[in-house]
Amino acid sequence: MISKGKKERAKQEINASSMADIAFLLxxxxxxxxxxxxxxxxxxxxxxxxxxxPETDVxxxxxxxxxxxxxxxxxxxxxxxxxxxxxxxxxxxEFISNNxxxxxxSDSPKDAIISIKTDRGTSYEKYIAVQDEVRRAYNExxxxxxxxxxxxxxxxxxxxxxxxxxxxxxxxAFPLQxxxxxxxxxxxx
Amino acid sequence: MSKFKKKSKTSQEIPTSALPDIIFMLxxxxxxxxxxxxxxxxVENKLPSASQLQKLEQKSLVANLYLGKPRETDxxxxxxxxxxxxxxxxxxxxxxxxxxxxxxxxxVDRDKLTISLRIDKECKMGxxxxxxxxxxxxxxxxxxYASVQKAS
Numbered sequence: 156m157i158s159k160g161k162k163e164r165a166k167q168e169i170n171a172s173s174m175a176d177i178a179f180l181l182x183x184x185x186x187x188x189x190x191x192x193x194x195x196x197x198x199x200x201x202x203x204x205x206x207x208x209p210e211t212d213v214x215x216x217x218x219x220x221x222x223x224x225x226x227x228x229x230x231x232x233x234x235x236x237x238x239x240x241x242x243x244x245x246x247x248x249e250f251i252s253n254n255x256x257x258x259x260x261s262d263s264p265k266d267a268i269i270s271i272k273t274d275r276g277t278s279y280e281k282y283i284a285v286q287d288e289v290r291r292a293y294n295e296x297x298x299x300x301x302x303x304x305x306x307x308x309x310x311x312x313x314x315x316x317x318x319x320x321x322x323x324x325x326x327x328a329f330p331l332q333x334x335x336x337x338x339x340x341x342x343x344x
Numbered sequence: 345m346s347k348f349k350k351k352s353k354t355s356q357e358i359p360t361s362a363l364p365d366i367i368f369m370l371x372x373x374x375x376x377x378x379x380x381x382x383x384x385x386x387v388e389n390k391l392p393s394a395s396q397l398q399k400l401e402q403k404s405l406v407a408n409l410y411l412g413k414p415r416e417t418d419x420x421x422x423x424x425x426x427x428x429x430x431x432x433x434x435x436x437x438x439x440x441x442x443x444x445x446x447x448x449x450x451x452v453d454r455d456k457l458t459i460s461l462r463i464d465k466e467c468k469m470g471x472x473x474x475x476x477x478x479x480x481x482x483x484x485x486x487x488x489y490a491s492v493q494k495a496s
Binding site: 287 | 468479
């Protein structure tokens with residue numbers, strides 16, 4: 156009888172303090188094993204396959220093409236001059252926003268074409284860096300066109316109809332026209 | 345002395361019963377927000393970094409193509425290989441794969457298929473251009489070069 160009475164007085168709780176530890180272990184497990192999928196990147200639309208598209212001879216004025224060449228040693232040739240990657244942005248900006256003033260640069264942003272030529276040996280990292288710099292030049296011009304900072308421009312969301320309208324306007328004013336070709340590819344007859 | 349005895353009787357413990365709940369909430373948050381990778385990647389996949397990135401909106405319309413040096417060089421060689429889903433494929437199979445991916449989508453969305461190119465930064469443009477030519481052949485023209493946000 157005495158022992159029974161003792162039992163009743165003792166607390167019947169389960170010790171739950173280790174529960175936190177177990178949950179922590181699970182948490183750490185998930186933290187380590189999962190990777191937040193980075194569904195971000197540079198979006199491009201490829202031209203149709205040469206066999207599908209009828210060859211059309213479009214005459215493009217030489218002044219409207221901004222040439223960037225990357226060779227197999229990752230050396231840059233910008234408008235026929237050796238250059239560094241950080242020079243691209245300002246040169247591209249000057250080229251696009253020329254509006255016919257300098258006869259060597261583009262007629263208008265709508266005519267301007269950026270041509271990026273690569274070699275089979277060019278590293279992909281360098282190619283992306285160049286693509287990124289060209290895009291930065293365009294984005295800065297678009298941001299300036301909308302009278303906002305680059306950060307604000309990049310935050311614009313296509314889902315919001317008002318912001319989509321702004322983006323559309325900026326893209327119309329400065330359409331991104333990149334032609335990238337494989338310089339080492341055999342020329343079509 | 346009697347005062348001391350009284351104090352010692354009251355429990356000095358902090359109630360920790362709510363702690364597991366808090367941790368569980370954290371756990372669920374991470375479980376929901378993180379996405380388990382569907383495919384085991386057989387190739388090296390260090391993405392290049394860039395600053396002007398665009399987000400891919402609809403995940404169901406995205407198909408991943410991996411390109412890089414195989415991890416198991418003794419089995420697959422050391423040249424960059426193409427991986428889709430769980431297998432390494434040859435260049436000439438890309439077209440077929442794109443058609444398969446398009447078949448998975450409802451008919452109205454077939455043209456909206458975006459190919460996310462997850463290319464290792466060590467790769468050379470030669471193979472990248474080969475892949476791009478195949479994609480053009482397969483009429484999968486919307487392409488995304490997956491990259492990591494660069495701290496600017």
